Every structure is written in structure tokens, then in C-alpha cells.
Amino acid sequence: MTSTENPRAGVRARTRGAILRAAATVLAHDRNAPLSAVAEAAEVGRSTLHRYFPDREVLLAATYQxxxxxxxxxxxxxxxxxxxxxxxxxxxxxxxxEVGDWVVFAFGDTANEVFDDAPAATDPEPDLLTNLVRRGQEEGVFDPEADPAWVVQVLWALVFTGLERAERGQMPRHAVAPTVVRTLERGICAPG
Structure with missing residues (x-):
């Protein structure tokens, strides 16, 4: 019987997913929050959380991945x-x-670096993004004098700032992406 045929496997996967989503949300905003807060956010008992993730480090590593x-x-x-x-x-x-809590959890605390199987130098996403900036420079839409790595760092800073402001109720979540884009474009687009 495959896991798709086994209803218990489906329940386990949904419970595990709910715990991980709750951990990302709760721990992104308070790395030291008690695991009981994660269990409550996941709508499971603390004993259920511990059946899936026996300790905090295991939960943090799984949430990071x-x-x-x-x-x-x-x-x-x-x-x-x-x-x-x-x-x-x-x-x-x-x-x-769209995946703001995951982003904040993964990259908002350098302590997560211990869970990273691939060093940052080999992480494909920054290469993908710096290459995107270079492509924009070649297309003439991004400032040709802007350092692509700098632009990527600015992008992250703007996304983090927008997500933080939304979390604090200082702007609606749906306004974050347009605000980040507007700010980014006015800062990196080629003059003209």
C-alpha cells in the first residue's frame, strides 16, 4: 500500500506540515518562543509535536529545510x-x-546556518538572482553601474522590511510586494 493509499500516512503528512508551518510563523517572529506556542499555532498537543519532532533542534532543522x-x-x-x-x-x-514567514524564518536568523547542507557560496538562488540583475542590466532596464550582489541584498532588505511592517500592522500584507517593487525599481532602474 502506498502512502497515497494509506489514510494514516496522509494524516501524518498533514500534521507534520501544520507543525512546520506553525513553527515557521511562530519562530520567525520569536526564535525563543516556547514549543507550546508552536503546538498551539499548529492546533496540536505538545505531545503530538514531540512525537514528530523530539526536541527543538530537530524541529528547527526540519523547519529550515x-x-x-x-x-x-x-x-x-x-x-x-x-x-x-x-x-x-x-x-x-x-x-x-507569498512565502514570507518561510523567508523570515530561514534568513532572518544566522543561527539557521548550522542547518544548511549547502554553503551560501553554492546556493543557487543568489546566483539566479544576481544573474537576473545582470540580465536586466544587459536589457538596459537596471542601472548598469549597480553591483548585482548589492541589488540582491537590497531586494532582501526591502522584502524583510515589508514583511516586518505587515506583521506589525503598519501596512497590509497585500501591499508589501507592490511597495517593494516600486522602491526597488526607483532605486535600480536605469535612468531615463
């Missing part, structure tokens, strides 16, 4: 290689805002 998976999924859906660089950059911003 799931965050990378979710970010990778939306980046694939953004189809960065298609269309103009400007449109692709807009899709990248929207993709990262």
Missing part, C-alpha cells in the same frame, strides 16, 4: 528565466512575499 523547499517551489513558479528581467524581478518579489 521545509523553508528552503517552499522558497525553491515559489522561485520555480516565478520562472525567472522567462520574459523581461523587470517582469521576472517583480515575480521574484511576489514569490518571496
Amino acid at each position: 521545509e523553508a528552503l523547499s517552499e522558497i525553491g517551489r515559489v522561485m520555480d513558479e516565478a520562472e525567472v528565466e522567462k520574459g523581461s528581467a523587470l517582469e521576472a524581478m517583480r515575480r521574484v518579489v511576489a514569490a518571496h512575499v
Whole structure:
């Protein structure tokens, strides 16, 4: 019997997913939040949480890996290689805002680096993004004098700032991507 045929396997996968989503949300905003807060957000008992993740480190590592998976999924859906660089950059911003809690959890705390199987130098997403900036420079839509790595760092800073403001109730979540795009474009687009 495959896991798709086994109803218990489906329940386990949904419960595990709910715990990981709750962990990303809760721990993105308070790395030291008690695991009881994660269990409550996942709508499971603490004993259930511990059956899936016996301790905090195991939960953090699994949440980090799931965050990378979710970010990778939306980046694939953004189809960065298609269309103009400007449109692709807009899709990248929207993709990262869509999975905002995963982004904040994964990259908002350098402590997560211990869970990273691939060193940052080999991480394909920054290469994908710096190449996107270079493509925009070649297309004449991004400032040719802007350092692509700098632009990517600015992109992350803007996304984080937007997500933080939305979390604090200082702007609606749906306004984050357009605000980031507008700010980014006015800062990196070629003059003219």
C-alpha cells in the first residue's frame, strides 16, 4: 500500500506540515518562543509535536529545510528565466512575499546556518538572482553601474522590511510586494 493509499500516512503528512508551518510563523517572529506556542499555532498537543519532532533542534532543522523547499517551489513558479528581467524581478518579489514567514524564518536568523547542507557560496538562488540583475542590466532596464550582489541584498532588505511592517500592522500584507517593487525599481532602474 502506498502512502497515497494509506489514510494514516496522509494524516501524518498533514500534521507534520501544520507543525512546520506553525513553527515557521511562530519562530520567525520569536526564535525563543516556547514549543507550546508552536503546538498551539499548529492546533496540536505538545505531545503530538514531540512525537514528530523530539526536541527543538530537530524541529528547527526540519523547519529550515521545509523553508528552503517552499522558497525553491515559489522561485520555480516565478520562472525567472522567462520574459523581461523587470517582469521576472517583480515575480521574484511576489514569490518571496507569498512565502514570507518561510523567508523570515530561514534568513532572518544566522543561527539557521548550522542547518544548511549547502554553503551560501553554492546556493543557487543568489546566483539566479544576481544573474537576473545582470540580465536586466544587459536589457538596459537596471542601472548598469549597480553591483548585482548589492541589488540582491537590497531586494532582501526591502522584502524583510515589508514583511516586518505587515506583521506589525503598519501596512497590509497585500501591499508589501507592490511597495517593494516600486522602491526597488526607483532605486535600480536605469535612468531615463
